Amino acid sequence: MNMSNIYTTNQKDARRQSIMQAAVQLFKTQGYSEITMKQIADTVGTSKGTTFHYFATKEDLFMSILLENYQQFFTDLLIKLEGYSQISEEVYVSFMVDQTENLIRNHDVLVRLNTIRGPILEGKANMDETVAKRNNLYAISKQVGQKLFEKTNGLLTQNQFSHIFIIQSGIISGLMNMASLTRFNHTDLKVDYPDFEIELIPEARQQMNYYLIEYLKEYKKNE
Incomplete structure (x- = not known):
């Protein structure tokens, strides 16, 4: 060699x-x-x-940052899940709520990039490279879903566990986008919109908690 x-x-x-x-x-x-x-x-x-x-383009660069770092996020989740012998419904909800805060506090770049993925990044990013990286991300998300299925003794299916991460991302992206109404292009505006104010982390945690509790309740009802 x-x-x-x-x-x-x-x-x-x-x-x-x-x-x-x-x-x-x-x-x-x-x-x-x-x-x-x-x-x-x-x-x-x-x-x-x-x-x-x-x-080749700025969009390719930032699309790579988004997809490769989300893949690393899921890889880290797999390692964390290995530390659990078994996960109850309550522990699962708590785990996901905590990971919602983790994304906002420690992976805010990924969340911000997610908001411009469709309207901006996909316009000039290489489709084949993007699809290949997206396939890798999908594969690791399925591994996380399977690990949750095993650790929770089948609380939900692998597909449902994996899908909930998409819902999580949507909750965070939506709230983060609406939490910036008193800023314009990274500049604080001298305005006061008390009814529009969002406390991002507490409200994201709350919304994730509400969603999971109701989702699990409906799932058990329809089993």
Whole structure:
């Protein structure tokens, strides 16, 4: 085996990750439309051409960030679930509510990118690459659903467990979008809309809790 080829592959992977990390840091403080590939390249300390070598468009870059990091989120969930010997209905609800907060606190970039996935990212992202990454994400989500099925002794089906993560994402994205009515393009507005105010984490936890309790109640009723 040619060691130089391995080293070159590792270098390429490291450079690709550094580009993605730079894009994430910029996205935390700027709107998507404000970020340019040149700005990302300057942050990394490379040329714009090198950046385009790894990602053909800005949309490809941010779509990769979204799908690959969500895949890592599910991988981390699998590890967490291994720590449970058995999961009751109450523990499952609590687990999902806590993971809802975890997404908002520690993965807010993913949640924000999810809100622009359809209307913006899919417009110029490579469809074949996106579908391949989406297939990987789907596969790991099914593994999480299967693990929950096993740990809860069949509280829900694997498909239902996996589907609930989509509902979770929708709840968070919707609330996050509506929680920004007193801001415009990362700028605080000097306005007061008390009836529009949303306390994102408490309300996301509450909505997830309500949804799961009612969902499980209906499921048991219709069994």
